[in-house]
Amino acid sequence: MTTRPLVALQDVSKSFGPVEVLHGVNLALHAGSVHALIGENGAGKSTTMKILAGYQPPTQGDVLFEGHPAQFGSLQDGEAAGIVMIHQEFNLAEQLTVEQNIFLGRELKRGPLLDKAEMRRRTKEYLIRVACDVSPDALVSGLSNSEKQMVEIAKALSRDARVLIMDEPTAVLTNRETDVLFKQVAALRAAGTAILFTSHKLDEVAAISDHITIMRDGDVVHSGATSEMSEDAMATAMVGRDVSDLYPAKPGVAADAPVVLQVENLSVPGFASDVSFTLRQGEILGIGGLIGSGRTEVMEGLAGLRPATAAKVTLFDKPARFKRPGDAQQAGLCYLTEDRKLRGLLLERGMRENLTLANLHKFGGFMIDRRAEETALTDAITEFDIRAGTRDVQVGNMSGGNQQKLLLAKVMLSEPRVLIVDEPTRGIDIGTKQQIYAFLRRLADAGHAIIVITSEMPELIGLADRIMVMRLGAVSGMLAPDDINEDAIVRLSMGLRTDKTPEMA
Structure with a gap:
């Protein structure tokens, strides 16, 4: 040198x-x-x-x-x-x-x-x-x-x-x-x-x-x-603090916890076919697999973001079919996109507009109650620790971690009972990751059901109660808590069998 x-x-x-x-x-x-x-x-x-x-x-x-x-x-x-x-x-x-x-x-x-x-x-x-x-x-x-x-x-x-x-x-x-x-x-x-x-x-x-x-x-x-x-x-x-304990403890999902979402033979043309799984109250279900395995497309199809068919979808014991994201949101299921910059946020607008856009009906509809919006923003800044120089900053000028926290606050304003989070910490520092992991676990502990799609192996293992692995548009296997490890995930991602027959429900 x-x-x-x-x-x-x-x-x-x-x-x-x-x-x-x-x-x-x-x-x-x-x-x-x-x-x-x-x-x-x-x-x-x-x-x-x-x-x-x-x-x-x-x-x-x-x-x-x-x-x-x-x-x-x-x-x-x-x-x-x-x-x-x-x-x-x-x-x-x-x-x-x-x-x-x-x-x-x-x-x-x-x-x-x-x-x-x-x-x-x-x-x-x-x-x-x-x-x-x-x-x-x-x-x-x-x-x-x-x-x-x-x-x-x-x-x-x-x-x-x-x-x-x-x-x-x-x-x-x-x-x-x-x-x-x-x-x-x-x-x-x-x-x-x-x-x-x-x-x-x-x-x-x-x-x-x-x-x-x-x-x-x-x-x-x-x-x-x-x-x-x-x-x-x-x-x-x-x-400036110890982050060695990055992932919160997993309390475990009760064996008799009710099934809140049941999906049978969900297919998304060109991307996935016959995907079946269940999700229980208080559970974080991780979805792994290589990029291109159909993970994101399946969940977008479920949430009404792209065309999909299914033999049966049951949400909270009621038949469900979502043609639009608004239908899913109204039923209590929300999807947080992996692409916060192009599909999640309006980068040229402020935090207030981004936070409330999907829920304007809560703020007066035709005549927007600006004071109520500002109160909601104050609450979101506090709850999600959103850090910005000023409240009226353009979202495009915020850091990636704070954009992600704002997007999470925006989705939670819909009060979902089932939350699908796609790549929740992509491009985010370790301190903000720790905050998001803790928030997701608190949601699960409070009775929400959560699906996390992630390409990061440590995140998948550290956060999920069960893991569904996809390959070439199909479910390769389902890993129970005691079976979760890197080798099992990699083998299923590559189309190989694990030592145990994958649990499929």
Whole structure:
């Protein structure tokens, strides 16, 4: 590692109006090194990265490039210096093709004409490097979230970055895709690229980074070699409290607890067929399986979000068939989407509008009672510990963890008795995870029935009372409490038998 950093922040502070969000931050990125930046949602990581990349200027302090003060007036200035950022929120033009996105604003020309042949050749090369099996002609709007992320990474590779800033790049990736990404990171490190990597997955931070900086409330609270810090120590430094007891205790579901939801042979055309299960009062049922196994689509079909058929659905001992989400909500079943930014929240509006939108009938309907809405928001902020600079902040400017807590508050305003939560902690720090896990367990203890869909193995094992594993659109097996372990889940996900015949009810 060279003694002089390639790019650095020196005593950088940043204010938005009267609110200072960064307080004298120092950070140094060296060529040929991976530097991890971690902290809770709202700790200041995103603002720090945006200042490094030229998206925002510091209010005080300096950005140093190769040891000299640099003033990046825009992201184009940062990219011209070789600083490229992969965003957590996709920075892709949805109605353009993969090839067009990769070369957008940097189109290759042969004389006065576009060199389409060379752009296609290079696009295929970049996609091969990240093992992304999509066509250069595919519209981005038709890609899955994980495919979009790999296109973002391919786009970054095309820019020959000297400094690569990666904001939660693995949040929507499968384990295989994450392995591919890490191989690319290793190759870039070996080639002398300086890399800043952020992730809430501390095992990834420990595995991939050389140096670590930890932020809390706009301050750097630790900076040093990653090898000198355990994952538990990282988590404690991030949140300022012990989070080793991440998952609440499971009291167990009584054998005679009433069945509140019974589903027989639920099918969603093109995604799943003949899915059957039961859900008891006070139970958290986890749904696992590989991405593409039909987990989300089945629950969307059940909740009226996509077409579905079933031999029988019984909710609270009454036949149920939900053609629209409103039907399910009225019957006491609510679905919390995995995509809070595109499908869960209106990012250009405030917290109040987002909180009450699905339940305007409770606030006057045609003539909205603004005072009642403000009271509901005050209650939600307190109950869900939603942290924002001001009450009228645009939701898109809130951290991911606080967006998720607002979305949970929005769903709970419908007073569901059965709650389906899809990827409840994706892209969320460990402290907020602990809060959400505790809230879900309190709901179950109070008699609610909960279904949790998650790609995170520890979350599945730590939270669920039973686990239903899906594979290729069908139920591969059901694991009782005593049978829950990583090996059993993996075997069922891969279509292999466990030592015991899976319980199917």
